[in-house]
Amino acid sequence: MLSFILRKLLASIPVYLGIVLIVMLCLRVNxxxxxxxxxxxxxESIAAQREKMGLDEPFVSQYVSFIGRIVTLNFSEESWxxxxxxxxxxxxxxxxxxxxxxxxxxxxxxxxxxxxxxxAYMRGSITDKALMFAAVLGMSxxxxxxxxxxxxxxxxxxxQQGLDVFAISGYEPVHESVPGNWIRYCLxxxxxxVILTIGYDTRFYRAVxxxxxxxxxxxxxxxxxxxxxxxxxxxxxxNAMIPIITHVMITLPFLITGSIxxxxxxxxxxxGQTLIxxxxxxxxxxxxxxxxxxxxxxIATNILTDVLYALVDPRVRLG
Amino acid sequence: xxxxxxxRPCTGAQIRPSSSVTSRLGELSRRAAxxxxxxxxxxxxxxxxxxxxxxxxxxxxxxxxSAGARKVLQMPMRTDGPKSLDPAQGSTQYDNIAVSLMFxxxxxxxxxxxxxxxxxxxxxxxxxxxxxxxxxxxxxxxxVFHDNACFPGGKGREITADDVFYSIKRLADKRNGLKNWxxxxxxxxxxxxxxxxxxxxxxxxxxxxxDAPVRGFQKVTDKEFRIVLTRPVYRFLYTLAxxxxxxxxxxxxxxxxxxxxxxxxxxxxxVLDQWEPKQRLNVNRNPNYHDVRYPARxxxxxxxxxxxxxxxxxxxxxFVDRMEFTMFxxxxxxxxxFQSGKLGYIExxxxxxxxxxxxxxxxxxxxxxxxxITSHSDVLLDFIFTxxxxxxxxxxxxxPEARALRQALHLAVDHGELNEVVYQGINSVYDGPIPVGxxxxxxxxxxPISWTTPDLDRAKELxxxxxxxxxxxAKGEQLTLRYSTSNSEQNRKISDLLKRQIERLGVSFNPVxxxxxxxxxxxxxKKAQMFGFAWGSDYPDAENNLALFYGPNExxxxxxxxxxxxxxxxLYDQILVMEPSPERTKxxxxxxxxxLADVPYIGSMGRTRFYLMSPxxxxxxxxxxxxxxxxxxxxxxxxxx
Numbered sequence: 001m002l003s004f005i006l007r008k009l010l011a012s013i014p015v016y017l018g019i020v021l022i023v024m025l026c027l028r029v030n031x032x033x034x035x036x037x038x039x040x041x042x043x044e045s046i047a048a049q050r051e052k053m054g055l056d057e058p059f060v061s062q063y064v065s066f067i068g069r070i071v072t073l074n075f076s077e078e079s080w081x082x083x084x085x086x087x088x089x090x091x092x093x094x095x096x097x098x099x100x101x102x103x104x105x106x107x108x109x110x111x112x113x114x115x116x117x118x119x120a121y122m123r124g125s126i127t128d129k130a131l132m133f134a135a136v137l138g139m140s141x142x143x144x145x146x147x148x149x150x151x152x153x154x155x156x157x158x159x160q161q162g163l164d165v166f167a168i169s170g171y172e173p174v175h176e177s178v179p180g181n182w183i184r185y186c187l188x189x190x191x192x193x194v195i196l197t198i199g200y201d202t203r204f205y206r207a208v209x210x211x212x213x214x215x216x217x218x219x220x221x222x223x224x225x226x227x228x229x230x231x232x233x234x235x236x237x238x239n240a241m242i243p244i245i246t247h248v249m250i251t252l253p254f255l256i257t258g259s260i261x262x263x264x265x266x267x268x269x270x271x272g273q274t275l276i277x278x279x280x281x282x283x284x285x286x287x288x289x290x291x292x293x294x295x296x297x298x299i300a301t302n303i304l305t306d307v308l309y310a311l312v313d314p315r316v317r318l319g
Numbered sequence: 320x321x322x323x324x325x326x327r328p329c330t331g332a333q334i335r336p337s338s339s340v341t342s343r344l345g346e347l348s349r350r351a352a353x354x355x356x357x358x359x360x361x362x363x364x365x366x367x368x369x370x371x372x373x374x375x376x377x378x379x380x381x382x383x384x385s386a387g388a389r390k391v392l393q394m395p396m397r398t399d400g401p402k403s404l405d406p407a408q409g410s411t412q413y414d415n416i417a418v419s420l421m422f423x424x425x426x427x428x429x430x431x432x433x434x435x436x437x438x439x440x441x442x443x444x445x446x447x448x449x450x451x452x453x454x455x456x457x458x459x460x461x462x463v464f465h466d467n468a469c470f471p472g473g474k475g476r477e478i479t480a481d482d483v484f485y486s487i488k489r490l491a492d493k494r495n496g497l498k499n500w501x502x503x504x505x506x507x508x509x510x511x512x513x514x515x516x517x518x519x520x521x522x523x524x525x526x527x528x529x530d531a532p533v534r535g536f537q538k539v540t541d542k543e544f545r546i547v548l549t550r551p552v553y554r555f556l557y558t559l560a561x562x563x564x565x566x567x568x569x570x571x572x573x574x575x576x577x578x579x580x581x582x583x584x585x586x587x588x589x590v591l592d593q594w595e596p597k598q599r600l601n602v603n604r605n606p607n608y609h610d611v612r613y614p615a616r617x618x619x620x621x622x623x624x625x626x627x628x629x630x631x632x633x634x635x636x637x638f639v640d641r642m643e644f645t646m647f648x649x650x651x652x653x654x655x656x657f658q659s660g661k662l663g664y665i666e667x668x669x670x671x672x673x674x675x676x677x678x679x680x681x682x683x684x685x686x687x688x689x690x691x692i693t694s695h696s697d698v699l700l701d702f703i704f705t706x707x708x709x710x711x712x713x714x715x716x717x718x719p720e721a722r723a724l725r726q727a728l729h730l731a732v733d734h735g736e737l738n739e740v741v742y743q744g745i746n747s748v749y750d751g752p753i754p755v756g757x758x759x760x761x762x763x764x765x766x767p768i769s770w771t772t773p774d775l776d777r778a779k780e781l782x783x784x785x786x787x788x789x790x791x792x793a794k795g796e797q798l799t800l801r802y803s804t805s806n807s808e809q810n811r812k813i814s815d816l817l818k819r820q821i822e823r824l825g826v827s828f829n830p831v832x833x834x835x836x837x838x839x840x841x842x843x844x845k846k847a848q849m850f851g852f853a854w855g856s857d858y859p860d861a862e863n864n865l866a867l868f869y870g871p872n873e874x875x876x877x878x879x880x881x882x883x884x885x886x887x888x889x890l891y892d893q894i895l896v897m898e899p900s901p902e903r904t905k906x907x908x909x910x911x912x913x914x915l916a917d918v919p920y921i922g923s924m925g926r927t928r929f930y931l932m933s934p935x936x937x938x939x940x941x942x943x944x945x946x947x948x949x950x951x952x953x954x955x956x957x958x959x960x
Contacts, residue, residue: 083580168652168655168656265651269595277597
């Protein structure tokens, strides 16, 4: 197993170096300093900023230096716009994103698996059709509709009725928040994320379950006299976990990056909003660090997925 | 990163199990359905329990806040808020709002009458001598900077004349971006040379010497100083009221360097508590704030007194202990937060105008009034226009034909329709470049020469007189116009409307939507034939707008029209050194009418901002001419829900 992990890690190094190279080249197609300071900036101020950022050095030297900073996890470079180390900015933005995405993922996964099991076992029935109809309907409605309706009916209207459960928008860090308030800020975005994603997941998990119901081991279990709940919750769910884990693992990097629309509409200072404001304000160091970190997380998650696969199915290691 | 991170196509949805399994599993369905129902019921009960807990928590929080008896005012900031809290680097309205909380200028516009200047950090209004070229200032005693670690013992010290000179010199330092240098360029004796010398020293590896003297800065004592101008321009006093010229302590700038913006130290009524860019800005009352009183009763107009704006007359400010600003990029959350009574006031977003006001009467809707919400409208010092490049061979020049062409185009434009379609009819339409509420603005918006009422027949006559009958010249070539404007949804609407209106004359009108920097570049290089712009006056004096047509200011200066009329320029030189007087207003009117005859632009319109105030906010009458009025606001917590 160790050699398998090492092999995967070594194989991912050139991939990561290539990604960083492409990102750095793309970010330098148009002069980032000129873009940030504007067309009316004096040549002296542009030169000074370039020097400060090390952008006056040869590209190879910039590349090596940036890789060095990534390896040593040194993100002390200052954001042009916020005058804070980019590492600090990213670290402070991760928690709000996770506060929404992690509960949403857990809830979605648990509920979607439950519905998928029910739907698969009642396949072809009205319940199954109604559940699948609801899933498709949930997927078909735009996120913006959920946000606008959620804020109006979920937060504003319910508060008018005396049920002040959801905040209309905003976020308070846990350590600064009145107990319970933090949950109020997170609740509506979490629910909307669940509603938005549950349709996709339910359909996917149902398909997995349906596929499992045709397997030989189900027939064998039945022949041995296993009870129906045992077939359903023990045998079938256990075997369906491989695609479920894969599906969940693939989404992990996106938990950290958050959602631009959700964070913008709910004023959550997460990674999505941080990235979009960095792009809008042409904050070159922040954009560069964000993309490098995201690429690293993505690759790491892929390796982790492969490792989990290998653990579950030894044939993967041989491949 | 993605907005639908988990949005992937499902796979294998059509795979079917064997029929035997299906039939056997069918037996399970009823029991499973019952279990699911039980689970759902438990879920609903849990959510109900959570809701109850959270509601109780929220109410407990509110009760705790009122029990603490601290006056806290919650306010919105549209868009993502200030970019910098350093006055020398600020430029936007949001920078202005934030800076005005923590810093102060020597002079400011009065809250009771925003057209009038009044001293803030001065003990009296400055005295002009030597024909207005020398201005003597006396600093108010007892004004101290915020307590901060940059001072010995952390105790804020009194401001001095040196702080004023230092703060002005910062605008000449290129390390601050020079974006506000235009305020001072060519105004103070010796400051331009100082700027060039010090920045040159920086370029050659030296330092920017803030101790180097400037001829026009004369210190008499720590509390008295004189500023000598290059010429006696009256507007310099307005310049001193601009937030970029707020007074800062040198110790703080030197201690915090680049991070001064995150550690603002001024003399203002509030001290920064927390600034999370794009999210929130919280300030606490400055316990050492100098003695500033709410405007006297007689300073308020009758209308304001009727609205009880004078109720706190003579009382010491600020009234609130804390102000909390929340940034809203999206309008809906801001609107709903206000409707929930959580924000003191809001500027009404265009999309919500008809929810708050009757479109026809512009009166507050009864359902709003029933909630105790009040409203206020503020006419902005706006000049929205479509400019002509007077250096352009087709539309430019001062020949009778060129004038007739521009007049014809002006008469083809229906500003009433433009106002209705694009601005929901809430703008004011007027003749001339002088905005509403400023001396020189024509009465009722109509000047003796007026173009704001469209007249297609007369426009066609004038077009023929210009040598373009039915939009074509003697060779049969169609008159083709190119109109440049910045790319936005609103400008797209305006362009489409102008095209439809102007092409009724038989000419071809071609709008080009550009990004703002390209538009500016084209205008500065005199490449734009016609262009859509707006000008917000820096101060309530027509001189500010009339300067836009002063010959020496041609592009890349502020005279984007490249209008050159020696008679006009002579009048501008005359008014520049005049103090406000009926004679000066007369000349303003004369200059306005000269522009109306020559038509270097099609216009004008000015926006009105509509505000709604919660029942619990007190002393609130928003104006955008200054933001130093925030310190006068108060809250009445007994009126909160």
